[in-house]
Amino acid sequence: MTDATEGQRKDLARRLKESREYVGLTQEDVSTALNIQRTSVHAIEAGTRNVSATELAQLAKLYDRRVEWLLGNEATQVGADAALFRVARGLTENDRVQLLKFAQFLASGNVPESRS
Incomplete structure (x- = not known):
């Protein structure tokens, strides 16, 4: 740069x-x-x-x-990413594995819609 x-x-x-x-x-x-x-x-x-x-x-x-x-030319959700990282860093290894599995589940798009 x-x-x-x-x-x-x-x-x-x-x-x-x-x-x-x-x-x-x-x-x-x-x-x-x-x-x-x-x-x-x-x-x-x-x-x-x-x-x-x-x-x-x-x-x-x-x-x-x-x-x-x-370069700062694209807006993202980095604040939320950073907060999630800080929280996850304090978890046990087993809890981080479970958090990763849950995040992958959410990212898969197979989450049923909530029934209100």
């Missing part, structure tokens, strides 16, 4: 860090996947290093996010 304002770079840095944490990767995992130093990943997430277009595309793919969202 060239010629980014400091605010844009900080926003991108925040979104990248949140996305990495959301998918459960470490900075070391990301550095290995992108073939860059871990310190570079840290600098990107701190907003002190610009991200190349190639790196941004790789990060979007790695985090299963759209580049537009990472």
Whole structure:
């Protein structure tokens, strides 16, 4: 990302860090996947290093996010996603497995309509 304002770079840095944490990767995992130093990943997430277009595309793919969202050009439900992640992080492993199964069930579209 060239010629980014400091605010844009900080926003991108925040979104990248949140996305990495959301998918459960470490900075070391990301550095290995992108073939860059871990310190570079840290600098990107701190907003002190610009991200190349190639790196941004790789990060979007790695985090299963759209580049537009990472750049702040696409609205999403990230607030709800982040809240769900924070809650799930505090659950036991067994409860997280059950939560995942329930989420997959909801995503399948096979949920019967409620009868009011």
